[in-house]
Amino acid sequence: MERRAYIPQETARRLSLYLRMLRRLRQEKVRIVSSDQIRRFLNVSSVQFRKDLSYFGEFGKRGVGYDVELLAKEIGKILGTDVLHEIILVGVGRLGSALLEYPGFLEFNLKISEAFDRNTRKVGKVCGGVRIRHMRALRQVIKKRNLRIAVLSVPVEFAQEVAEELVSCGIKAILNFAPVNLVLEGDVFVSNADMASELESLVYKLKQKNNNYSLTKKRSIVI
Amino acid sequence: MERRAYIPQETARRLSLYLRMLRRLRQEKVRIVSSDQIRRFLNVSSVQFRKDLSYFGEFGKRGVGYDVELLAKEIGKILGTDVLHEIILVGVGRLGSALLEYPGFLEFNLKISEAFDRNTRKVGKVCGGVRIRHMRALRQVIKKRNLRIAVLSVPVEFAQEVAEELVSCGIKAILNFAPVNLVLEGDVFVSNADMASELESLVYKLKQKNNNYSLTKKRSIVI
DNA sequence: TATAGATTGTTAATTGTTTCACAAGTATAC
DNA sequence: GTATACTTGTGAAACAATTAACAATCTATA
CATH class of the missing domain: 1.10.10.10 (Winged helix-like DNA-binding domain superfamily/Winged helix DNA-binding domain)
Incomplete structure (x- = not known):
């Protein structure tokens, strides 16, 4: 074939x-x-x-x-899981720190090796084995370590601007946890981990079932 | 039409x-x-x-x-966001508590109104405005309040058994954060919020792009 | 009130994905 | 060795989703 x-x-x-x-x-x-x-x-x-x-x-x-x-x-x-891929995480809030400690990434040979936050009180602390850096260091670290992939877990109102900054630093793929559609120039892959929307879809399906409207099948997965 | x-x-x-x-x-x-x-x-x-x-x-x-x-x-x-939908959350670990405090659900009129954990040290504490109950209370609460939708954020090794219990209590839709495919009987909708797999997909796409293999387009928003 | 420019709604064509049907290969029992 | 029972791999068909093309309708304006 x-x-x-x-x-x-x-x-x-x-x-x-x-x-x-x-x-x-x-x-x-x-x-x-x-x-x-x-x-x-x-x-x-x-x-x-x-x-x-x-x-x-x-x-x-x-x-x-x-x-x-x-x-x-x-x-x-x-x-490509035969090679270790290093990821950065931006925004160490409640969700961000949960992600830093999430063991599931290793399964695919993915490692969050740098984390950034703009809150100076968080900077310097260690979470999930990673020392949190200030956003100021973002560009330098990305360039120096030649990183390409970012997890974005900042509050929704900053997501767009931070995403733009990431792209300008050379990031080529973003896993976005903020509930907003990022509009970005250039060849960047964006994947949205939209938990609320996912849950909403379930509610909708339940409703449809009860009303006996039909949906086509396929996919139940997902983010 | x-x-x-x-x-x-x-x-x-x-x-x-x-x-x-x-x-x-x-x-x-x-x-x-x-x-x-x-x-x-x-x-x-x-x-x-x-x-x-x-x-x-x-x-x-x-x-x-x-x-x-x-x-x-x-x-x-x-x-169906014109009506408030009450959800339960099972497993108040790091991710679970982040979800309890996640403000994005309200946007769709979804509210996590009950949370369960089997760790007795957590039981009784309040997180995101919800008092954590022991797993023992699961069945009774679900039945009494007639709840249908659950967020599952327990460790992967317990996900299958807890999911089965949820279904046996009458839950009809599960948003699953554990990195495992739940195999369930009956008419239950399962949606997988699989963060690691999502990230892995991004890595794969980057790799494809660099290798100049082509993927078909659609989904996942390539800008 | 006729005309130009804008925008929706929908049928038909196209593109993408899944499933069917079956050929081809492998293991086991006798 | 031959028959039987499995299982993979795949071209073709069926199905699903997206896009193109365009008719229908609205607003503004001369």
Whole structure:
């Protein structure tokens, strides 16, 4: 097959779910897994799983299944988790400090290695193993360490301006926790972790169900 | 047009973004807005916006635009934010307490009105205006207050069992912050707020861009 | 009251994603 | 060795979502 002509966005999103599942299986000493087992664990159809993998190569053995160890390694390579990625976090409020202590990032070889806040009372303190710096140091640190990815957890009213500053410092990807759509110039990827909107979607679905309106299926995931 | 034959999932997701934008405009005393202005604010094409609304009715005036006040009210009705929805939160760890204090939920008329934890040292304390109860009280409170929606922020190793308990108590929608896919029986909506996976997707996109592989567009807002 | 410019609402075409159907390969039992 | 039961990989079909194209309608103005 002609690989990588283009990869469906949705496929890319699912790869990290696969990887996490495989890692868990590996931990439990499972050696072989079939696409049908994956379906049961992840609510992704077995064909979907196989099709997703097919964009990158052939990793299974017909009649048998997939070698957990091997497949985890391959997906890791595809996603780039074989290399440690250093991230910065801007805004060490309640959410920000929760994120600094969040253990889940390591799973994908992601590490928040710098944190910034403009509150001088927070500066110098250590949270999640990271010493908080003042916003003034932002540009210098980003440039010096050549960082590309930022988590933005400042109050909503500052999100836009801080995001612009991040971009001007060379940041190329932002995970935004502020409930606002960032409008940015240049080639920056922005992903919104919009908790309120996510919850609202659930409320809406419940309402629809009760009213017997129908939604198309697909996706239940997400931020 | 035959309204509401079915509503695209994505349309439902976008409605809350529209509502937030409209509220902000209303606050700024803007009376009229065109779909083209919305495009500039939200990175959603003007046709997309109009198409989305068209599933529910005709809310604009040709040659003019949309009445901000009126449209906000209509979308609010569609989404169900005209009524207060009470939510419970389970797991008052670092992330849980950040969520309890998160002001963004009110925007959609959502209120975390009960919080539970199994750590007796936390029980009785007040966080974000909510007194934390012991997990033992879970069933009784849910039944008594007839609650339907839960935010799950317990450690990943307990997520599955707690989720099952929630469902057995009558919960119909769960916003899950644990990095695991919940497998649940019955008609429950689960939405995963998967921060690590979200960040991982950004890393992947950056990598693709540098390698000049192409992804299809859509979602996740590339500016 | 006719005309120009603006903007919505909608059908049709296009693009993107999932699912179907099945060929091809592997393991096991006899 | 052959039959049987699995399981993967994939082209084609079906389905879903977005975008293009344009008719309908409104406002302002001469």
